[in-house]
Amino acid sequence: MQLVSVKGSPYAARVRLAIYRKDLPVEIVFPPREGLKAPEFLALNPIGKIPVLVLDDGSTLPESNVILDYLEDVFPAPSLRPAVAELRAKARLLAQLGDVYVFAALGQLFRQVDPARRDAETVARGAAALGKSLGYVELHLGPGPFAVGEDYSLADCSLAPVLALADILARHLGLPDPFTTPKLAAYWAALQADPVTARVLAEIAEGMAKMLAK
Ligand SMILES: N[C@@H](CCC(=O)N[C@@H](CS)C(=O)NCC(=O)O)C(=O)O
Structure with missing residues (x-):
């Protein structure tokens, strides 16, 4: 494959x-x-x-x-689907919050990456939308270290790249750290400390750096 x-x-x-x-x-x-x-x-x-x-x-x-x-x-093992129905639903929910709400806010910010065509008000609106959407993630994150708890799941596969983009775009646009709420801050730290996730975060950073330099 x-x-x-x-x-x-x-x-x-x-x-x-x-x-x-x-x-x-x-x-x-x-x-x-x-x-x-x-x-x-x-x-x-x-x-x-x-x-x-x-x-x-x-x-x-x-x-x-x-x-x-x-x-x-x-390839069911090792499984990325939580065994318990409630946690499987939480994993889907967290992935969807990232896909629908956080991505929408990132889309607004993404259109502002070129300093020559940047509009401060649009950036501020995008930053507010990002904060609001990350609030939904904060609300539904589990006790940690990963999205729904101790085991890495499909929610982490989906959310880690979304958070990486939020981090990269916030830095690029000179916005404050987007992950200051308690669960989100701990979750972002856990993702960065996880070796497999760190590998993908580095790949995303490399790809985005090339794109932002264009
Ligand atoms: N719904 C698709 C979205 C995939 C997507 O938008 N990929 C982007 C890269 S991040 C792409 O290929 N964009 C090229 C284009 O739209 O021309 C999925 O989940 O795979």
Whole structure:
């Protein structure tokens, strides 16, 4: 199997986190140089987005959450799905809070990365939206160290890249530390201290640094 991925993509990073965490036999490859809208890539994923999982029979699976579910089904151990129904629901909820609310705020900030076209009011609105959305995560985080408790789960695969982007964008835009509430601050520290997550956080930082330098 191959995962078509780029370092800075939070969607690809969540799948790499699961692959590294579960030590799966999946080769990580880059998209073609011609880009995501080139015929060679569109043949793999007509949506023109990464990540894409290429199965051994040549068939393809796009969409990060679908890929995560598929990998869990095919390689159930070690499991990233909490065993208890309530914790599984919490894991889905936390991943969704990141995907829907935190990403929306990050999108606003992302459009402000170019200093030549930056608007202070829009940045302030984006920062407020980010704070509000991270408040939802704070509310639902478990007792730690990871999102729903002691065991690393799919919620961590999804949230770690989202928080990494929040951290990188906040620094880039000169905003204050976004992780000052108690559970979120402890959670961000636990993610950074976890070696597998730290590997992916470094990959995201490398990919984003190249993008922000353009
Ligand atoms: N819903 C998709 C979103 C994937 C996505 O937006 N990927 C971005 C990279 S972070 C992409 O490929 N963007 C290229 C484009 O939209 O042209 C998923 O979960 O996999």
